[in-house]
Amino acid sequence: MPHADVVVIGAGLSGLTAATRLAEAGAVVTLVAKGHARTHWGSGGLDIAAPHAARTPADGVARLAALDHPYSYLAPCVAPSVAWMMERLAAAGLPYAGTLDTPIRRVPTAIGGTRRVAIVPQAQSAALRPWGRDEVLVVAGIAGYKDFWPLAIADSLAREAVWHGADRPAAVVGVSVELRGLGDRHNLNAMHLARRFDEGALRADDIAAIARAVERAAEGRPGRVALPAVFGLAAHAETWAALRAQLPLEPFEVPLVPPSVPGIRLWRVLRDRIRAAGGRVQLGEFVHAVRVEDGRVTAVEMEAATRTHAIRTEALVLATGGLSGGGLRATDDGRIVEPVLGLHVEAVEQDAWLVRDGLDPAGHPVEAAGVRADPDLRPLGADHRVSHANVHVVGGLLADQRSIRERCGDGVAIASGWRAARGLASDATRSPIDCEMADSARTEL
Amino acid sequence: MAVPHTVDVLVIGGGATGAGVLRDLARRGMTSLLVDREDFATGTSGRYHGLLHSGGRYVGKDKVAARECIEENRVLRRIAPASIEDTGGYFVATPDDPDDYVEAFADNCNQSGVDCDEVRVADLLAREPAINPGIRRAFRVPDGSIEPWGLIEAMVADARARGSDALTYHKVIGMEVAGGRIETVTVRDERTGSVSRVWPKFVVSAAGAWAGQIAALANVKVEMTPGKGTMLVYNYRVTDAVINRCHRSSDGDIMVPIHSVSILGTTDIKVPDPDDYDITRAEIRRLVDEGEKLFPSLREMRILRAYAGVRPLYQAPADTVAGAGNRSISRAHAILDHADQGVDNFVSIVGGKMTTHRLMAEQTVDAVAQKLGNTTACTTADEVLPGMEPGHHYWVGHRLADHEAEGGGDADLLCECELVTRRMAEAYLDTHWPCSIDDVRRGTRVGMGPCQGAFCTFRVAGLVAERLDAHTKATGRPAPGTEPGTPEEVGHAPGSGSLHAAIADRALTAFMRERAKGVRPIASGRQLQELMMTNLVFVDVLGVESLSTASALVFEDEEAVDAAR
Amino acid sequence: MSIADIVREATELPVSRSADECLKCNVCNTVCPVLRVTDKFPGPKYSGPQGQRFRLAHLQPIGGPGSANPPSPDASVDYCSGCGWCTTACPAGVKIAEMNNQARARLREGTRPKLRDWGLGQTDLTGTLGVAFSPIANVAMRNRPLRRAMELAIGVHHKAPVPPFAKRTFHATWKRRQAKAGTGSGKAQPGPDKAIVYFHGCSANYYEPHVAEAAVWVLRRNGFETIVPDQVCCGLPLISNGLYEDARAHACKNAKSLARYAKAGYRIIGTSTSCTHTIKAEYEEMLDMRDEDTRAISAATWDIMEFLLDLHEQGRLDTGFGRLDEDLPYHAPCQLRSHGIGLPALDLFALIPGLRARDMDHDCCGIAGTYGLKREKYDIAMAVGRPLFDKITASGATVAACDSETCRWQIEAATGVRTRHPIEILAESYRAMDRARGTAEPPGA
Structure with missing residues (x-):
């Protein structure tokens, strides 16, 4: 049976963070996952904490840390882990803008609303800057592409109400740009567009066409351009540089419904980093059993053709996600279960899972369901004791966060993945890493 | 107009x-x-199980109703072929169904003129493997499904x-x-x-x-x-034919395949107000418990949503019997x-x-x-309805086949679940504007599939905006439906895009609300997961709560948000 | 057997019902290699869980053959190559590729198969004839005008990679050798701890007996004699061309011949990842065969790399590997991923001193069994594999490795780089050790 120091289950941000850090620290780490998940569904930005009243991500973390929330014990790890993550993304050519102290601001969305963010990929960052009084916002879409409708978006963003008191552009104009050959396509999704820019054959022509349309729409006014987030995957950096150089106004990408091109860029960077550091990343692995002896996980078994494929391991990082990621599953008889280890799940009663109004600001109570953990992220049983000594629960599976409303999912994922790896890496490699960094951060926050 | x-x-x-x-x-x-x-x-009419009755469900207790059904069944097949799928139907005797009812069923059908043939259980099971293999007898009747x-x-x-x-x-x-x-x-x-x-x-x-x-x-x-009937929509075809239990009609005893879904019906509960009723988990449990007797693996199948309609039941004052159920x-x-x-x-x-x-x-x-004083005879049973071709019933694959014939692919699909193309939506808008996005849903089935509108509602809104813009550019005038005087217009410039935006907001926020409502009583498994995924996308990526119709709720009371924890 | 029976069997419930798991999240569309390069295939989401909702659940008279309403109304599903990446990446467990395969079978139900599709399925027949007439056949297959005529007549693309036939089948060579050595009926057969059953499949039998020879040689070095019972094609080419009934007949023959070994505890080892996967999984999953014999052979079947890695993990592999100082680009075939056993060849290559094996990390070479041979799909297959070919060419290596035969032929034809089965690399390394020790034996002995 193959052996790993640590098996990580789950290929979302928390699992990727843990596996990256472990692999960099020299641990033998294998990340297994059923498939892609939240990286491919989200905005590609890093939502650290933006509960309603928060002014900055740091402020949001502090507010949430005061509640029953994973940040109540993870808060000290947030600053070092986010800095750690942003360094790696930047080194791979995918720089992010913003810090924990950047004011949370409203940026336009692909349905003509606004959302509150602070840390975003560089390509989205121009939207963060306050709007000058004379600035126009040109919303430029690609004709025939069905997930970004520039005229409807512009109509909606022209209304003061969707900005909720934030400063906003003086005018919003929508324009649809025809790109050569797209009209004949039978299939056209965000990936097709991203790859078209990657390949580069048509890149210059496409960008020139967009530049002309923006020029006309802007009518000489200063301002910025909102574009669908499809500008390249592997060649995103070059594409974006060319776009910035040639558009008459400063561009920013607006994230779209899944599949998320910015999220896929993020996934690729981290996957490559894990592999480069000697770790393994295996998709399509359905974990159907975990061997446990004396409260310790000893092996992870995966479904394979005819026989189980098992990996012996010293420790397990469970990064399977919450209800949306599939790490928790609601049964039709009203239970919420954690299917991998059968961990104890904290959740409200079935009748209270969902509120009647899907837009209720508090969100659905069931969102807070999850596994509670001790400060070392080891799972707690119904008796509040650690149920599995060498298991670490990270990311969306942790109880007491309402990540959708509190916009804390990425922060919890990075901080918990990083924190879990810190403990494990020092076990696995006998070399304490980064602990000082976290300790100094603790005093700061 | x-x-x-x-x-x-x-x-x-x-x-x-x-x-x-x-x-x-x-x-x-x-x-x-x-x-x-x-x-x-x-x-x-828009909230029932979709059954074109053969009359079989009434042969035991109301032979007049049964006879009316079979006669009208034949008429509708003739005059409204495109609205009907000729699924055929079966009455099957599960081990729970009373012998005397089963024994008398074929005779009762004959007496009411309902065509009925007993079929071999093994043959039916080969054709419809989802049915309980423990059924004892099976009768074929000319049930179908009808799309309103x-x-x-x-x-x-x-x-x-x-x-x-x-x-x-x-x-x-x-x-x-x-x-x-x-x-x-x-x-x-x-x-x-x-x-x-x-x-x-x-x-x-x-x-x-x-x-x-x-x-x-x-x-x-x-x-x-008013009698509330609650129904469950299953993700795809559980069966190809209508399947009824061979007993006196009760809860959860019929599965109707209609378009790409199957509908398990129904309950029957008296409600005081036809506009105000809730669907309870107890009802859902009852439906699934009973439905399981017909389809043993029903519990593993995905329910898209629950919905209810109210039967227009009328009871003449003299008929009232105290305590009688609906x-x-x-x-x-x-x-x-x-x-x-x-x-x-x-x-x-x-x-x-x-x-x-x-x-x-x-x-x-x-x-x-x-x-x-009009003496003209009724001719409504004589002629095929306009736009329909005699003998051409719809069938489940027709949209996929039609779309393939036009080249296929998903570039033009506004609604991927129900295969609604841009052209189909435009044709509907051409003939029905001004209309709501919800009307487009009923007219084209946009948003009726497993994602329940998550990926298509905003696309329809986008299409409407493009068309309004084109109209204004071409004519120099506001598009119909956006002229001065419409109530949405308060606070918007006449004919401006912002009026459309307000209409789109309503559709998008109504979608979020309606979806949570339909999923609430059945929330579990993948359907709950998908609701959560959709919430993630709509709130975190698309900022749906920032839209105007949602805003009152969200931003007025931050205290309440914290208190809610 | 009625048509209803055939279709019911083809529509094995667990696969078709897995459409219920679909979250509509579009992840499958981001990984599909065919959707990436062509508009003819509408993508896994459309053909799989979406299309499934528009197919009859079972078979109604209304959808019978000749009717205007076929059981599977979307001919475009035929452009699915069956590589299985969609199933791998799906976070929810939808068996998309399998669903597409069944839809293809339904598409063909009740109609006569194309001569070409039937012919591509008859690997034993072509193989037997090809070997018998190999001098002529091999010249013919290199003859361009003849290949063009063949393309016109039966639809096999004139440039499609078709390897030369062997002069004699492996099976015949083996029988002759056994007879000469006097082994066989008279002598006591070694037990299951001392011998394995070899499933050579069509490729090693008709085209690449050297792969079979290498396998026998490496196995003997590790203490296992080889038993080669009568066998026929595993049936995969028939399954992927939608000819389930013929495939079942093959499966039955194999079960009959191999089950007694399996039940006696012998392991069945194959050098073709696609044959072994077919026996392991598809006999049950696609062909709905659940009898005792089939289950026994499924459970006993191992890919040779999986088997050797298992030996290594038990400490029983001869790790006396000789130095091979070279770069070795490695392509993991799609079928290997379906095994769910990781990448055992890479683990074994890591034991060879000096060998710089590198995973090319590309999704699919394009051939996908017989897909890339077909006239209408050849260009798609080449476009799918293009980035892989470019990487291999750019590596400057003279030899590449891949576990699956059709992929090897595709890569060789596209790059000109000799592409070998990993077992050949291991054999070469052992020989290098023997040469170093001065104990080399003449090859083939």
Whole structure:
């Protein structure tokens, strides 16, 4: 049976963070996952904490840390882990803008609303800057592409109400740009567009066409351009540089419904980093059993053709996600279960899972369901004791966060993945890493 | 469309019965107007299980209803082929069903004229492997499924071709009764708020479960006993034929394949108000517990949503039996001539079911014709409805086959689940504008699949914006539906895009709300996961709560948000 | 057997019902290699869980053959190559590729198969004839005008990679050798701990006997004699061309011949990842065969790399590997991923001193069994594999490795780089050790 120091289950941000850090620290780490998940569904930005009243991500973390929330014990790890993550993304050519102290601001969305963010990929960052009084916002879409409708978006963003008191552009104009050959396509999704820019054959022509349309729409006014987030995957950096150089106004990408091109860029960077550091990343692995002896996980078994494929391991990082990621599953008889280890799940009663109004600001109570953990992220049983000594629960599976409303999912994922790896890496490699960094951060926050 | 001053007959209610009455009247030369407070088929006609009855469900207790069903079944197959799928149906005897009912079933069918053949259980199981292998006997009957929206549109088109008209989003808000007659009816345009009066010779209420409320406007008493029926929509075809249990009709004993889904029906619970009812988990449990007797792996199948409709059940005062459940009330219809309560030009048609709507309309119009001295014979059973080809029933694969014939691919699919192309949505908008995004849903099935609108609602909104913009650019004038005077327009420049944006907001936020409502009683497994994923995308990526109609809720009370924790 | 029976069997419930798991999240569309390069295939989401909802649940008279309403109304599903990446990446467990395969079978139900599709399925027949007439056949297959005529006549693309036939089948060579050595009936057969059953499949039998020879040699070095019972094609080419009934007949023959070994505890080892996967999984999953014999052979079947890695993990592998100082680009075939056993060849290559094996990390070479041979799909297959070919060419290596035969032929034809089965690399390394020790034996002995 193959052996790993640590098996990580789950290929979302928390699992990727843990596996990256472990692999960099020299641990033998294998990340297994059923498939892609939240990286491919989200905005590609890093939502650290933006509960309603928060002014900055740091402020949001502090507010949430005061509640029953994973940040109540993870808060000290947030600053070092986010800095750690942003360094790696930047080194791979995918720089992010913003810090924990950047004011949370409203940026336009692909349905003509606004959302509150602070840390975003560089390509989205121009939207963060306050709007000058004379600035126009040109919303430029690609004709025939069905997930970004520039005229409807512009109509909606022209209304003061969707900005909720934030400063906003003086005018919003929508324009649809025809790109050569797209009209004949039978299939056209965000990936097709991203790859078209990657390949580069048509890149210059496409960008020139967009530049002309923006020029006309802007009518000489200063301002910025909102574009669908499809500008390249592997060649995103070059594409974006060319776009910035040639558009008459400063561009920013607006994230779209899944599949998320910015999220896929993020996934690729981290996957490559894990592999480069000697770790393994295996998709399509359905974990159907975990061997446990004396409260310790000893092996992870995966479904394979005819026989189980098992990996012996010293420790397990469970990064399977919450209800949306599939790490928790609601049964039709009203239970919420954690299917991998059968961990104890904290959740409200079935009748209270969902509120009647899907837009209720508090969100659905069931969102807070999850596994509670001790400060070392080891799972707690119904008796509040650690149920599995060498298991670490990270990311969306942790109880007491309402990540959708509190916009804390990425922060919890990075901080918990990083924190879990810190403990494990020092076990696995006998070399304490980064602990000082976290300790100094603790005093700061 | 303006409301005419005078008409021969005013028909109230845009369900199947009202549309059938309008068509029949028009074909007999009586120019009429139909009004509905919402879109066509927004009441019970759009919220039932989709069964085209063979009559088999009534043979045990109501042979008249059974005979009506089979006769009308044959008529509808002939005149409305495109709205019908010839699925065939079976009555199967599970181990729980009483022997005497099963023994008598074939004879009962024969006596009611319902074609019925016993088939070998093994043959049926080979054809429909989802059925409980423990069934003892099986009978084939000519059940089918029937889709209401196209049917109603076709009936209205037939009436319009003969000078009649129908106005949706026009609510009857008052009636003036004088000298034993309804003199005028007051109608409010629900979209513009404008109020008009109509002077009809005669009024037909086909308001179904709402007939009591309409009658009350003329001081007439009609005692409706609305019966809520809850149904579960399963993700795809559990069966290809309608499957009924061979017993006295009860809860959770029928599965109807319709389009790409299957519907498990139903419960029957008396509700005081046809507009206000909740679906409870207990009902869902009951449906699934019973449904499991027909389909043992039902519990593992994915429910898309639960919905309920209210049956327009009517109980004549003398029939009232204290404590009797709703199933004992007749499914047959009744035509109430309100002359007995002192209003001479007013009838209500109550009770009945989709399958017999044409017959109900015929009998209603017979009554009206007699009063108005019209002797023209009914011809509604004779001719195929406009836009339909004789003998061409729809079938589950037709959209996929049609789309493939046009080159396939998903670039043009606004709704991927239900295969609604941009061209289909545009064709609907061409003929129905001004209309709501919800109307587009009913007209095209956009948003009715597993994602329940998550990926398509904003695309329809986007398409509408493009068309409005093109119209304004081409004509220099605001597009119809965005002219001054519309209520959404408050605070928006006339004809501006922001008006459209307000309309789109409503659709998007209504989607979030409606979806949570439909999923709430059945939330578990993948459907809950998908709701959560959709929430993630709509809130975190798309910022749906920032849109205007949602904002009041979200940003006024931050304290409440924290307190809610 | 009625058509209803055939279709019911083809529509094995667990696969078709897995459409219920779909979250509509579009992840499958981001990984589909065919959707990436062509508009002819509408993508896994459309053809799989979406299309499934528009197919009859079972078979109604209304959808019978000749009817205007076929059981599977979307001919475009035929452009699915069956590589299985969609199934791998799906976070919810939808068996998309399998669903597409069944839809293809339904598409063909009741119609006569194309001569070409039937012919591509008859690997034993072509193989037997080809070997018998190999001098002529091999010249013919290199003859361009003849290949063009063949393309016109039966639809096999004139440039499609078709390897030369062997002069004699492996099976015949083996029988002759056994007879000469006097082994066989008279002598006691070694037990299951000392011998394995070899499933050579069509490729090693008719085209690449050297792969079979290498396998036998490496196995003997590790203490296992080889038993080669009568066998026929595993049936995969028939399954992927939608000919389930013929495939079942093959499966039955194999089960009959191999089950007694499996039940006696012998392991069945194959050198073709696609044959072994077919026996392991598809006999049950696609062909709905659940009898005792089939289950026994499924459970006993191992890919040779999986088997050797297992030996290594038990400490029983001869790790006396000789130095191979070279770069070795490695392509993991799609079928290997379906095994769910990781990448055992890479683990074994890591034991060879000096060998710089590198995973090319490309999704699919394009051939996908017989897909890339077909006239209408050849260009698609080449476009799918293009980035892989470019990487291999750019590596400057003279030899590449891949576990699956059709992939090897595709890569060789596209790059000109000799592409070998990993077992050949291991054999070469052992020989290098023997040479170093001065104990080399003449090859083939």
